[in-house]
Amino acid sequence: MSGQVLDRRAFLGAATTAAAAAIAAPGGADAATGRSSGVDVVIVGAGVFGTWTAWKLRQAGAKVLLVDAWGPAHARGTSGGETRLIRTEYRGDPLYTRWAWESLADWKALSARHEMPLFHATGALYLYPHVDELIGRSAALHAQMGIPMERITPAELARRWPQIDTSGIAVGLLQPTMGPLMARRSVQVLRDDFVAAGGTYRQMAVAPPVVKGGRLEAITSIRGETVAADKFVFACGPWLPKLFPEVVGARIVPVHKDVFFFAPEAGDARFAPPNLPAWVDVSSPDLHYGFPDIEARGFKIALDRNGAVIDPDQGDRTVSPEAIAQVRAYLRRRFPDLADRQLVEQRVCQYENTHDGNFLIDRHPEADNLWIAGGGSGHGFKHGPAIGTYITALIDGAPPESRFLLASHREHDGRA
Secondary structure: OOOOOOOOHHHHOHHHOHHHHHHOOHHHEOOOOOOEOOOOEEEEOOOHHHHHHHHHHHHOOOOEEEEEOOOOOOOOOOOOOOEEEEOOOOOOOHHHHHHHHHHHHHHHHHHHOOOOOOEOOOOEEEEEOOOOHHHHHHHHHHHHHOOOOEEEOHHHHHHHOOOOOOOOOOEEEEEOOOEEEEHHHHHHHHHHHHHHOOOEEEEOOEOOOOOEOOEOOEEEEOOOOEEEOOEEEEOOHHHHHHHOOOOOHHHOEEEEEEEEEEOOOOOOOOOOOOOOOEEEEOOOOOOEEEEOOHHHOOEEEEEOOOOOEOOOOOOOOOOOHHHHHHHHHHHHHHOHHHOOOOEEEEEEEEEEEOOOOOOEEEEOOOOOOEEEEEOOOOOOHHHHHHHHHHHHHHHOOOOOOHHHOHHHOOOOOOOO
């Protein structure tokens, strides 16, 4: 497609009807070899992209095998950890705004199917240092889509959330229907739903695939086991460059990210819902963001600045004393009552970044039955349901979104 924005309404309905016929060949047999494994689609990677794709394909009638080397949303992956923010504030970008909004319905449905909470509607508050054209564009887009958004003056910010020092903030945007998703828990629960619906999950470490004659015939585990299928989706996050060094390579670069949890003073409920929403401080050069004290875990804070390039298998996952000092300095400025509070947890996660923050979702250039999906770039988790629908439609023959194509991505050094 030549335009940036894909009209998803053209294929959202078809993805769960016509897709079954296109995706699910009888018996999962390969037309060229006659081999059959009883599997229509193998998905490698049980993070948020892979698991939602498995769920959507299964809902469309496909026989799906989902595999992962360690398990759904494991600690090394970019879908692990405690929480992710779902929000629709994308500075007026229609595609990502719509995807997040549509995904929220799926996340809520997943949460409703289970007794444990998977989504907390704390609201999401954006703090901007300047009022610019994009704020107005985003507000107009939200109004057009019927997505609640409230514009808040500095005086009103200070009145409603006195625990935040709003110095230097020109305007706040509050999205009252947004909030944290329980990341690891939700992906694991979705995997269970996928299996209950007739899908198959296995723990398997997959070797780099071998493409011959324009197709991938099978995946092979590092222990030598082979699984054949008609179609394959590799949604392996930071491992995509290792599995596809020539095709993906440095188009996706995993980078180090520090995450901190601070304990408020005993009995202090100002930093827990409903007294504080999730928040993003756009005025911060490092784009600090965080969550209120969800499920008594502590006040979570992280920064969007890219850290050092990290190897997902061998990288050092310790937080430096300098990083702790830096985050306390930020707290002293914006959340002063937390600056000297106890640090109760610290961890290192990662982003798997593309050069411009757009996802990489495309067919392998040498295999017409193999798709690659990754490059979440720190904002992909919330879009899991929409990405699952999108990949299901791609496999069904829907036109791709140009910004996600391999040709639209360049190699980079991780500092983009």
